[in-house]
Amino acid sequence: MSLNEFFHMGGYGFYVWTSYGIALVVLLANMIAPLRQRRKILNDIARTAKRRARRDT
Amino acid sequence: MFNNFFHRMASPRHFYGLAGTLIPWLAIPCLLLTLAGLYYGLVKAPPDYQQGDSYRIMFIHVPAAWMSMFIYVVMAGAGAIGLIWRIKLAEVVAISSAPIGASFTFLALVTGSIWGKPMWGTWWVWDARLTSELILLFLYLGVIALHNAIDDRRTAARAVAILALVGVVNIPIIHYSVEWWNTLHQGPTVTKFDKPSIHLSMLIPLLLMAVAFKLYYAFVVLMRARCEVLERERNTGWVKELAEKT
Amino acid sequence: MKSDSLTRAFMILIRRDLMLAVRHRAEMANPLLFFILVTSLFPLAIGANPNLLQAIAPGVIWVAALLAALLSIENVFRSDFEDGSLEQYLLSSHPVSILVLAKIIAHWLITGLPLLLISPLLGILLGLHADAIKVLFITLLLGTPVLSLIGAVGVALTVGLRKGGMILSLLVLPLYIPLLIFASSAVDSAAAGLPVTAHLSLITALLVLSLSLSPFATAAALRVSLS
Numbered sequence: 001m002s003l004n005e006f007f008h009m010g011g012y013g014f015y016v017w018t019s020y021g022i023a024l025v026v027l028l029a030n031m032i033a034p035l036r037q038r039r040k041i042l043n044d045i046a047r048t049a050k051r052r053a054r055r056d057t
Numbered sequence: 058m059f060n061n062f063f064h065r066m067a068s069p070r071h072f073y074g075l076a077g078t079l080i081p082w083l084a085i086p087c088l089l090l091t092l093a094g095l096y097y098g099l100v101k102a103p104p105d106y107q108q109g110d111s112y113r114i115m116f117i118h119v120p121a122a123w124m125s126m127f128i129y130v131v132m133a134g135a136g137a138i139g140l141i142w143r144i145k146l147a148e149v150v151a152i153s154s155a156p157i158g159a160s161f162t163f164l165a166l167v168t169g170s171i172w173g174k175p176m177w178g179t180w181w182v183w184d185a186r187l188t189s190e191l192i193l194l195f196l197y198l199g200v201i202a203l204h205n206a207i208d209d210r211r212t213a214a215r216a217v218a219i220l221a222l223v224g225v226v227n228i229p230i231i232h233y234s235v236e237w238w239n240t241l242h243q244g245p246t247v248t249k250f251d252k253p254s255i256h257l258s259m260l261i262p263l264l265l266m267a268v269a270f271k272l273y274y275a276f277v278v279l280m281r282a283r284c285e286v287l288e289r290e291r292n293t294g295w296v297k298e299l300a301e302k303t
Numbered sequence: 304m305k306s307d308s309l310t311r312a313f314m315i316l317i318r319r320d321l322m323l324a325v326r327h328r329a330e331m332a333n334p335l336l337f338f339i340l341v342t343s344l345f346p347l348a349i350g351a352n353p354n355l356l357q358a359i360a361p362g363v364i365w366v367a368a369l370l371a372a373l374l375s376i377e378n379v380f381r382s383d384f385e386d387g388s389l390e391q392y393l394l395s396s397h398p399v400s401i402l403v404l405a406k407i408i409a410h411w412l413i414t415g416l417p418l419l420l421i422s423p424l425l426g427i428l429l430g431l432h433a434d435a436i437k438v439l440f441i442t443l444l445l446g447t448p449v450l451s452l453i454g455a456v457g458v459a460l461t462v463g464l465r466k467g468g469m470i471l472s473l474l475v476l477p478l479y480i481p482l483l484i485f486a487s488s489a490v491d492s493a494a495a496g497l498p499v500t501a502h503l504s505l506i507t508a509l510l511v512l513s514l515s516l517s518p519f520a521t522a523a524a525l526r527v528s529l530s
Binding site: 140192195196198199202203206207212215216219220222223224226227230231233234235237238241 | 456460461463464466467470473474476477478480481484485488491505509516520523524527528530
Binding site: 006009010011012013015016018019020022023026027029030031033034035037038041042043045046049 | 099100104109110111113114117118121156157160163164167168171172174175273277280281283284287288291296297299300301
């Protein structure tokens with residue numbers, strides 16, 4: 001199959017690629033979200049500890 | 058030795074570390090299987106006799122639908138284990154699974170709808186399977202909403218476990234009733250998702266994607282579970298140390 | 304001896320709720336009026352074409368009943384929660400599932416039964432014929448207890464929450480869908496002169512299932528919510 005045919009998908013290119021594109025977005029989002037969440041939680045905990053240490057001295 | 062393993066596993070701290078180690082071992086095979094599945098599905102498999110190339114959406118749609126149901130059952134089972142034996146990690150796995158399951162359900166619905174447009178000429182059809190998926194999405198969203206509404210994480214996890222169990226009992230009932238409803242109100246189209254027999258060249262990428270999605274769920278649920286563990290254990294020494302280090 | 308006091312507790316709970324309801328008789332009208340109002344909205348929204356109304360009547364009446372039941376089930380544990388009696392039920396030596404069943408029965412008598420009794424009137428309003436109205440009545444007779452039983456689980460899960468009402472709908476409506484499907488198609492079949500035994504058997508099965516499982520699920524959910 002030529003590259004052109006590959007993108008064209010027998011006329012159904014829009015449907016096929018939109019589906020795969022949405023799948024990619026959803027699956028990436030589900031991977032990125034916990035990564036960011038983890039960083040956020042740890043930063044939050046560190047900040048609270050710092051604040052508490054500062055307050056107690 | 059196994060007993061020791063399970064005892065250590067029950068400790069959130071050890072789970073956190075173990076999960077961290079496991080994640081790449083699941084993610085990399087997942088990626089490889091996905092690439093293989095995509096290659097066999099998009100390049101190697103021939104166009105369908107009736108549907109042309111649009112049937113290739115199936116390689117996303119069907120595994121996503123399978124995962125949407127599989128994850129709900131896992132969620133309910135983990136919730137039950139958490140409720141009955143009060144194992145914290147079971148609660149964690151249950152609640153971590155919900156957004157992933159909802160995402161797969163959403164994906165199944167969207168790809169089903171997009172596939173439907175060239176097939177049936179309309180963006181949405183009240184086909185039995187799609188309607189059941191829609192209701193499943195509502196069930197997932199209910200679980201997520203209930204969890205967000207309750208402040209205490211432990212109470213939230215237990216409430217969600219009960220809801221998931223009630224849901225899992227209802228899923229077969231919902232499936233049956235929707236199929237029955239669909240045959241009563243026979244639409245102008247007959248579902249084409251039921252292929253009588255599937256050609257090997259199409260079966261292979263389908264199975265590759267199905268396994269890839271399972272591995273995906275495994276490593277992503279571990280990622281989410283680690284976050285949940287951190288939240289629950291934020292006042293313990295090991296978490297505070299971890300936070301200082303980063 | 305034990306079961307004797309359990310029966311007494313059961314009857315006392317039902318009688319107490321009924322007495323409270325009778326004292327606030329006006330409140331009993333609310334779900335009823337809602338039911339009638341919502342049903343009436345459809346002719347107003349869609350037009351008074353009698354064939355169309357007749358065709359959509361079973362679905363419309365059942366959706367309206369569903370929504371009315373949902374609105375009213377919210378209160379099944381509310382007053383007990385607020386004055387602390389709910390905790391007392393959990394602490395008592397009686398099995399909570401039986402006490403919960405008493406509450407649900409009382410609630411159905413107060414809210415579900417009126418809906419059931421007014422339904423023939425609504426059937427007439429939307430132009431249903433006698434056979435269909437008869438089956439409508441039977442489906443509501445079998446179905447409104449199911450609505451109360453399933454709804455009770457949802458309420459028990461959300462009883463302590465501030466915005467409980469909205470979440471309650473989200474939790475409970477998907478669970479109502481099979482009943483809605485079987486009930487409205489039963490009335491549809493009756494209107495077309497077809498047999499309805501299959502539909503009614505299915506609804507009865509749902510009733511038996513929810514009657515046996517819901518009290519336990521509700522009791523477990525109450526324990527979680529009040530922990």
